[in-house]
Amino acid sequence: MTSTTIIQHILTGISLGGAYALIAIGYTLVYGILLLINFAHSDIFMMAGYFMVFAMAVMPWPIAIPLVIAVTIFLGVVIEKAAYKPLRAAPRMSIMISSIGVSYLLQNLATYLFSALPKGYPTISPLKRVFQIGSVSASLVTFLTPVLTLILVFILMYLINHTKLGMAMRAVSKDYDTAKLMGIKINQIISVTFVIGSAMAAIGSILYFTDRMSVTPFSGTLPGLKCFVAAVLGGIGSVPGAVLGGFIIGISETFLTAMGYSTYSDAFTFLLLILILIFRPTGLIGETVTDKV
Amino acid sequence: MSLLEIENLSVHYGGIEALKNISFTVNAGEIVTLIGANGAGKSTTLKSISGLVSASGGTIKHNGEIISGLDTQQIVERGIVLVPEGRKVFSNLSVLENLKIGAYLRHDHAGVAADIERMYDLFPRLKERHWQMAGTLSGGEQQMLAVGRALMAKPQILMMDEPSLGLAPLIVRDIFSIIRKINEQGTTVLLIEQNANAALKVADRGYVLVTGEVMMSGAGHDLLTDKSVQDAYLGTSAH
């Protein structure tokens, strides 16, 4: 590999990693509040892909993007209210199974409504514009993804650590009953969590699919699993952890593919998961598990 | 009309009847204590007033209005605030944030800031440690923080679930003198204790709870000198 191609691959890897990071944030936030691995998150991401396909068919991208984000948020919040909220007092396993059910429901719904044939993902032309820096060339989306990811993460960290809402989110993640005794409406805070997670998934979806050609009802599954691994790798429950995990997986996947091992790139992701679960179950920068009684 | 009236309250956990038709009242300005052995139903009583567990029978009235069935958040809005058993400070929030979150429903920023200073005057240890994560405080400091956090809500009725549990005798003395001080400043207190001796000394009135039923009630001083209460709850420590 020449230094130019290495830089090229690093760029691609960082960009893919940025999209993964945005999706991984949804897993980590919901886990932090509900102790739930939200299996439906990957399919919310997939549905956001379809929303974009249909929105762009009838409107220009500057209107389509905010609309797609809004509709995806709506979907995420409705799923929470319909499938998870009624199980608030049930054992954790029940709500996990419910999320697996929702995941299949969305995939089947998409197959039924849109067929299993790939739908071409629309081109957002400014994102596709190619830039040349020295001998390295890449489209705008490649440069934009990591920058946008870092800006969004910065805003999110500020929200969590320095606002009243964020303080309530941290309190709810610790102890529902005591949070209620402060006058906090638990359900409102949980909804906010799903709003943020779904918005990030919608933005991640636009960045991810713009680099790909098409969407199918199963497009969410593999990236979703990888982003879940990213969240665990960084330390589930931790936002910076999810971002770090997303970048590590995006970059390593890109390099394995570039070196001709693309067949093994998915296997590598899951090998990482196994290794981290064995040697550092709290993740790279996750807090040591505190007593949650 | 009493500030708080509990009438024939029953609570079930599945098949277990934790409270059997208990009735008691709390008048404005009083310190009332509920004493009883472990498992008597003391915490259940406070949790049902706060709306954390739902009653299977009976009513709870605040200012003559029925409040049983309201959400916990609505109970807090009415000025009925609980310091839960085991302190339950948010270990992942700083000391300052724990105080701020106690004022979650308040919107008077200046008033909240002034009250934080008031808490620091009341509990100087908290001021020194305001930036520390609450989980790193000692048990006594956490109890001070839990009380301070509850006071930040400006409660009309402060309910405390075994504030002396697991604390060193010196700290227990501090806690009880603070309870008296809070009461003198106009807050009505409903106090639950296994440490019957200390509780009856500060209380205007007390109720003795035995396996989910009120067995006896009276002025704090009368219960303190009652032979059967002494035998059952005060051991030799009263003599």
Ligand SMILES: Nc1ncnc2c1ncn2[C@@H]1O[C@H](COP(=O)(O)OP(=O)(O)O)[C@@H](O)[C@H]1O
């Ligand atoms: N969440 C619960 N589920 C089932 N039983 C409970 C629960 N909480 C308390 N109990 C039972 O209810 C009774 C009263 O408990 P509690 O109110 O905690 O007593 P106290 O605070 O006086 O020690 C006990 O027998 C206890 O085992």
Ligand SMILES: [Mg+2]
């Ligand atoms: Mg108790």
